[in-house]
Amino acid sequence: MARVKPFVSYVKLKKWGRYYAVLTLLLGFAAVNSGNNLLYFFLAALLSIMALSGFFSYLSLKSIRLSIIVPEEIYAKTVNYLKIRVSNRNIVPVFLIYVKKSDKEKVLFDMIPPKSYRESLMPYYFERRGYSNVDAVFAGTTFPLSFTIREMYYPLNLKVLVFPHIYRIRHEDRSLYPKNAGWGAQSTKEGAIGDFMGLRKYEKHDSVSRIYWKKVKNKDLFVKRFHDEDFKEFTLEISSRASESEIEKVASMAVYYLENGHSVGLSVDGKEELPPDSGMKQKIRILEKLALLSYED
Amino acid sequence: MKIDKTIRALTYVPLFIGLISLAHSLYPAGLIFLVILTAATYLDLVVGKPLPGVLLTVCGVLGTLIFAIIAVRMPFEAIAYWIMFLSIIKMLGKKAMRDLKQIIALSFFNFLDSAVFHYSVVFVLYLILYIVAASIALVVITFLDEKKETTLKTEVRSTLTKFGIRFGIGTIIMSIFFFVFLPRSPYVLLRAQVYAPSRKEGFSNELKMGKVEDMNLQDQILLRIKPLNRIKEKVLYVRGIVYNKYEKDTWLRDPEDLPGWKHFGEIKGTRTLRSYSITIEPMNTRVLYAPDYPERIDIRRVAFTPSWGKVFLVAGRNLLQKTQYNSYSSASPDTELPEELDFRDIPEVLTPILDSLFFAENLKGKTAEETANNIKYHFLRNYRYSIEEAPDSNWIQNFIVKKRGHCEYFATLSALLLRRAGIPSRLVGGFLTDEWNRFGSYFVIRTRHAHTWVEYYANGEWVSMDPTPPAAKKGEVLGNLREYVDYLAYLWTTQVLEFSFSNQLKIFLNLRSSLKKLFTGQRILILIACFAGLLLASAALFFIARKFTIKENVATQYFRKFERILKIKGIKIEPGMTAGDIEQIVKSSAAVAFLREYLMCRFSGQCDYQELKRKYENFRKSIS
Numbered sequence: 001m002a003r004v005k006p007f008v009s010y011v012k013l014k015k016w017g018r019y020y021a022v023l024t025l026l027l028g029f030a031a032v033n034s035g036n037n038l039l040y041f042f043l044a045a046l047l048s049i050m051a052l053s054g055f056f057s058y059l060s061l062k063s064i065r066l067s068i069i070v071p072e073e074i075y076a077k078t079v080n081y082l083k084i085r086v087s088n089r090n091i092v093p094v095f096l097i098y099v100k101k102s103d104k105e106k107v108l109f110d111m112i113p114p115k116s117y118r119e120s121l122m123p124y125y126f127e128r129r130g131y132s133n134v135d136a137v138f139a140g141t142t143f144p145l146s147f148t149i150r151e152m153y154y155p156l157n158l159k160v161l162v163f164p165h166i167y168r169i170r171h172e173d174r175s176l177y178p179k180n181a182g183w184g185a186q187s188t189k190e191g192a193i194g195d196f197m198g199l200r201k202y203e204k205h206d207s208v209s210r211i212y213w214k215k216v217k218n219k220d221l222f223v224k225r226f227h228d229e230d231f232k233e234f235t236l237e238i239s240s241r242a243s244e245s246e247i248e249k250v251a252s253m254a255v256y257y258l259e260n261g262h263s264v265g266l267s268v269d270g271k272e273e274l275p276p277d278s279g280m281k282q283k284i285r286i287l288e289k290l291a292l293l294s295y296e297d
Numbered sequence: 298m299k300i301d302k303t304i305r306a307l308t309y310v311p312l313f314i315g316l317i318s319l320a321h322s323l324y325p326a327g328l329i330f331l332v333i334l335t336a337a338t339y340l341d342l343v344v345g346k347p348l349p350g351v352l353l354t355v356c357g358v359l360g361t362l363i364f365a366i367i368a369v370r371m372p373f374e375a376i377a378y379w380i381m382f383l384s385i386i387k388m389l390g391k392k393a394m395r396d397l398k399q400i401i402a403l404s405f406f407n408f409l410d411s412a413v414f415h416y417s418v419v420f421v422l423y424l425i426l427y428i429v430a431a432s433i434a435l436v437v438i439t440f441l442d443e444k445k446e447t448t449l450k451t452e453v454r455s456t457l458t459k460f461g462i463r464f465g466i467g468t469i470i471m472s473i474f475f476f477v478f479l480p481r482s483p484y485v486l487l488r489a490q491v492y493a494p495s496r497k498e499g500f501s502n503e504l505k506m507g508k509v510e511d512m513n514l515q516d517q518i519l520l521r522i523k524p525l526n527r528i529k530e531k532v533l534y535v536r537g538i539v540y541n542k543y544e545k546d547t548w549l550r551d552p553e554d555l556p557g558w559k560h561f562g563e564i565k566g567t568r569t570l571r572s573y574s575i576t577i578e579p580m581n582t583r584v585l586y587a588p589d590y591p592e593r594i595d596i597r598r599v600a601f602t603p604s605w606g607k608v609f610l611v612a613g614r615n616l617l618q619k620t621q622y623n624s625y626s627s628a629s630p631d632t633e634l635p636e637e638l639d640f641r642d643i644p645e646v647l648t649p650i651l652d653s654l655f656f657a658e659n660l661k662g663k664t665a666e667e668t669a670n671n672i673k674y675h676f677l678r679n680y681r682y683s684i685e686e687a688p689d690s691n692w693i694q695n696f697i698v699k700k701r702g703h704c705e706y707f708a709t710l711s712a713l714l715l716r717r718a719g720i721p722s723r724l725v726g727g728f729l730t731d732e733w734n735r736f737g738s739y740f741v742i743r744t745r746h747a748h749t750w751v752e753y754y755a756n757g758e759w760v761s762m763d764p765t766p767p768a769a770k771k772g773e774v775l776g777n778l779r780e781y782v783d784y785l786a787y788l789w790t791t792q793v794l795e796f797s798f799s800n801q802l803k804i805f806l807n808l809r810s811s812l813k814k815l816f817t818g819q820r821i822l823i824l825i826a827c828f829a830g831l832l833l834a835s836a837a838l839f840f841i842a843r844k845f846t847i848k849e850n851v852a853t854q855y856f857r858k859f860e861r862i863l864k865i866k867g868i869k870i871e872p873g874m875t876a877g878d879i880e881q882i883v884k885s886s887a888a889v890a891f892l893r894e895y896l897m898c899r900f901s902g903q904c905d906y907q908e909l910k911r912k913y914e915n916f917r918k919s920i921s
Contacts, residue, residue: 016398027409032482035598037794038412038420044475045428048468056464093456096443110444111453144432144464146439 009061009152011054017147024050049145057141057150063090064097064112066139070160073284076129077165086139087117096143101136126162129247130295134158163287164244164251198225232257233276235265236286240294251290258283268293300392301448302342304437308397309338311431312384315407318423319377322414330381337388347391357386377410394442401434416579416619418789428468433461451906452851476796483597483798497744499582500537500726504548504749506692509705509726512747513684519580519746520728521787522588523739525572525623533740534589534750534761537727539606541638543713546692548724554604555635570625574739576790577620585609585616586727586742587624589761590631596622597797605638606723606759607631621795631752631759640721640754643713650693651717665720665755669762672711676764680707684768707765708749721754725761736784851906852898855913859891862920887912887919 013021024046031039069083084099084107091114099122100106107122126132140151202211202221210223234257238250250266257264258278265276266286274285316334320327340346360382368375384403387396408427412420436457441447449457497517522533540548573588585594590607599620600612634640643651655661658675662668683701696706708724715722729748732741750763815824860870868882880889891912898904 019402031479035481035797036413037476037796038415039409040479040481040796041424041472041476041793042409042412044472044479045424045468047475047479048471049432052464052467052471093460095440095457095460108443110440111456142443143439144436144460146435146442 009058009150011057012149012151014142014147014149020046020050020147050147053145053147054150056144057148059090060094060097060141060143061139061150061152063094064088064139066099066137066154068134068137068156068158070134070158073287074126074132074160074162075164075166076126076162079123079125081121082124082134083119084122084137085117085119086112088112088114090114094141094143096141097139098141099137099139101134101138129162129164129244129291131159131292132162134160161288161291163291165248166252166255167248169249169252169256196224196226199223200225233263233265235267235272235276237267237270238290238293240269242293247290247293251287254286254290255283258286266290299447300394300397300441303454304441304447304449305392305397306342307437308400308434309342309388311427311434312388312400312404312407313338314423314427314430315404315411316381316384318411318415318420318427319381319407321419321423322411322417323374323377326378327381330378330385334381334385334388337385341388341392348389350390353386353390357383360386373413377414380406380410394438394447397434397438398442401431401438404431416794418786421789425469428472429462429465432465432468433458436461436464451910452904476793477801477804481798481801497578497580499580499584499586500747501583502538502550502553504538504540504705504724504726506546506705506709509747509749510684510703512744513703515744517578517744518741518783518786519578519744520586520742521576521734521737521739521783521790522742523574523737525574529733530588532729532731534748534763535586535728535730535742536589536591536607536725537584537586538610538725539608539752540724540726541606541640542642543709543724544644548709548726552637553610554602555637570627573624573626574791575622575624576787576795577616577622579617579619582616583611585611585622585624588626589727590629591624591626592629593625594622595624596620605633605635606725619790619794621791629758630761632757634721634754634759640723641716641719643716647693647713648717650697651714654697654714655717660714661718665715665718665753666760668718668720669711669715669753669755669760672714673762673764676707676711677766680766682766682768704749704765708751708763711762711764712751712753715751715753723752723759725750725752729763734780734784734787736781737787739787741783850899852895852904852909855891855909856895856899859888859895859913859916862917863888866920885916885919887916891916 024043027039027043027046030036031043065087067085067087069085071080071082074080086097086099086109088094093114094112096108096110097112098106098108101122101124105123105125107120109118109120112118122137124134134156136153136155138151138153140149142149199212199215199222202223206223212222212224215222236250236254238246242250254264254266258280261278263276263278264282264286265272266274266289268289273289274282313334316327316331320331361379364375364379364382367378380403384400384407387400387403390396392400404427408423411423415423437449437454440453440457441449497519498512499519520535522535524530538550540550542549542551570592571588575587577586585596585599585601587594587609591609592607594601594603594609599616599622602610602612604610658671660668660671660675662671680700680702682703684703689695692702692706693710696702696710712722712724726747726749728742728746729750730740730742730746732743732746733739734741748765750761750765752759752761754760815821863870863883870879879892883889883892891909894905894909894912898906898909
């Protein structure tokens with residue numbers, strides 16, 4: 001979680017704000033030219049509204065604190081979601097606070113009660129893999145009168161590792177890259193069907209249907225062990241000069257197989273970088289390697 | 298998507314205030330628009346059937362053309378009526394978020410327009426209400442617009458409303474600051490467009506018998522005169538205009554001005570000038586009024602001419618607007634007797650009756666003063682004041698027979714008698730007041746204070762003579778309150794409407810001198826100590842107030858009501874009982890539903906207060 005402090009704030013006029021400014025100028029001109037004090041009073045009211053509106057929006061932005069939680073896995077060319085927590089330290093509620101990177105990557109908090117916080121997910125898009133900087137976000141508000149937008153620039157300087165883009169792989173792509181795609185030849189993973197591998201004691205997590213009733217001895221229960229026929233263990237081969245689309249393909253395949261419980265390794269230019277393994281950690285390791293493959297900062 | 302009725306109603310409030318303010322200043326025509334707007338609002342909020350856009354566009358274009366034609370003769374009124382008309386058209390149509398914004402913009406123009414027409418102190422009330430209402434509406438619309446929604450939860454609406462009220466009050470307070478310090482110029486390119494339709498009338502160059510009587514029957518305030526010196530007179534003669542010619546029951550000022558006429562003569566007696574600050578309400582008048590005997594007048598933005606008879610006449614068109622000026626008066630009567638004018642002329646037809654009066658009452662004296670005194674005391678001893686005598690062509694005879702009348706009769710007959718005795722005399726039209734406002738320390742001059750008196754020329758000066766006996770005094774209902782309200786109106790005129798560059802200068806100079814005094818010697822230390830003390834006291838008060846103001850959750854408030862109802866029915870909820878326990882005791886599906894909603898509200902952080910309210914109402918109905 002990164003807590004960030006605002007850097008500078010600035011104000012932009014919205015469409016109605018421009019009308020308001022023009023009207024104020026015209027009214028000022030009319031008041032000065034006519035000497036009508038009621039017009040002066042109106043002018044004073046318009047200026048007060050402008051000043052107070054600015055003051056309240058500034059106060060709203062000053063009384064909030066931003067915390068940003070970056071997800072563990074960030075993928076290029078995909079909408080990722082950063083968790084944004086906005087805390088209101090003030091004793092009055094703040095309204096319509098938005099946090100954004102761009103107009104499309106934006107999250108709105110409608111009301112944050114005093115001394116509390118609200119959380120939401122902000123879409124965030126990374127163009128390329130490798131290390132990437134989340135430079136800054138803007139917290140802003142149009143409250144109270146929608147005439148102006150006041151924004152504060154929150155410098156983040158968060159360095160995140162962006163994994164290659166992952167897409168749904170096609171069937172024909174699956175056989176392209178595995179180097180030793182033996183169909184479970186070197187596998188020790190236990191399945192429910194396949195070649196018989198012997199017996200073992202029944203354990204609590206085993207399904208009752210797997211109990212080998214013929215071998216019941218002195219109340220000890222046994223189950224049969226089989227090779228998992230669908231299980232694959234293989235190493236994905238990639239060149240260090242592989243194109244971006246090839247990297248994305250390998251990454252997508254690695255993710256696909258690992259998420260289906262297979263064991264996947266990675267070899268770069270014929271050298272085995274990561275021996276085959278399964279699980280989430282292996283997925284992260286492979287994606288990290290692929291994210292930094294021929295990466296230039 | 299249709300916007301929630303409550304939100305629409307919130308937006309209409311500032312429009313109504315703006316239109317009421319404008320309708321007030323354009324009464325009675327403005328009232329018609331107000332009635333139509335009310336009907337349109339009813340159609341929108343209750344019936345809920347907006348008119349087709351095409352029809353409204355056609356109406357809008359036609360109406361605009363009609364008002365453009367009216368604008369040729371009455372531009373300011375036409376603009377005001379046009380804005381009211383557009384507001385009604387807008388109210389009749391469909392309402393998207395954009396339309397609500399436009400309605401608020403229209404409400405602003407309605408209110409702004411009323412500032413041109415309005416000069417009454419009631420405007421302050423409208424202004425405060427308008428700023429608060431517009432703030433709430435704008436805040437709510439901003440919120441909905443940003444969220445792209447059309448309805449608000451009760452809790453959010455109430456929080457936003459509270460914020461809007463605070464914002465509005467803050468705006469009003471800050472506006473006062475801006476109003477005082479906004480840069481003013483003593484020179485303006487255009488004169489203020491001041492249009493205050495007024496039925497009040499002052500004196501003109503012609504005074505027909507009966508005019509003052511009419512004025513005496515009314516009770517509108519025309520002037521407020523504040524003595525700037527410490528001397529306070531008990532009564533004040535306010536000089537308006539002087540008439541020289543009497544014909545056909547009418548006094549005339551003929552000619553109005555004498556080109557090349559020498560300004561006032563030497564000031565005799567005390568040379569000390571008494572100064573007065575005079576505020577004149579909008580009235581159709583030719584004259585700048587000032588207490589007797591006026592020597593000089595200081596007025597901004599109004600051209601005037603000092604004329605014969607110590608009279609100050611407005612140059613060009615009659616004065617219509619609310620104005621403030623200073624006058625400087627002396628105790629020296631006018632000494633100039635313009636040769637071009639005849640102050641002895643009387644209609645021949647009146648000679649016999651005047652002669653018979655002289656003979657019968659033995660009014661002739663040896664000197665001009667003696668004759669004047671004889672006439673004055675004859676009236677004061679033998680006649681009484683009455684306002685119920687309608688003037689006719691034979692008024693002198695009736696007056697002599699009935700021996701009662703009002704100032705016009707006394708003054709006119711006195712002036713004519715003096716003329717008959719060969720003493721130059723003239724009639725002065727103005728006001729006589731003894732109404733003193735204790736709060737503002739000023740004299741109030743009402744229409745009923747209109748008065749006429751006589752001046753005769755003797756020993757080189759025009760001597761004032763008032764032959765009218767005093768009128769019986771009437772008691773006033775709510776005198777103190779009336780006085781205070783009038784004082785507020787006076788403050789409004791002097792401190793707001795007539796606030797000027799010189800007032801600003803005074804503020805800055807006073808501020809400078811006060812600061813100089815403050816930052817000398819040990820005063821600064823005392824000031825710092827006071828400030829620190831004040832700060833500590835405020836902090837202590839704040840914390841105490843916070844400690845004692847425990848805000849109860851809305852859901853809890855409903856639960857308390859629920860508890861009370863059960864108590865009446867003999868079911869007591871003991872502390873420590875769980876929701877399940879209560880459910881078992883109550884055994885009512887409505888109560889169970891309410892309890893579930895309450896628990897949801899109280900502990901899940903996601904609450905639909907409307908649903909909670911609905912379930913509470915269901916429970917209440919089921920149990921009763």
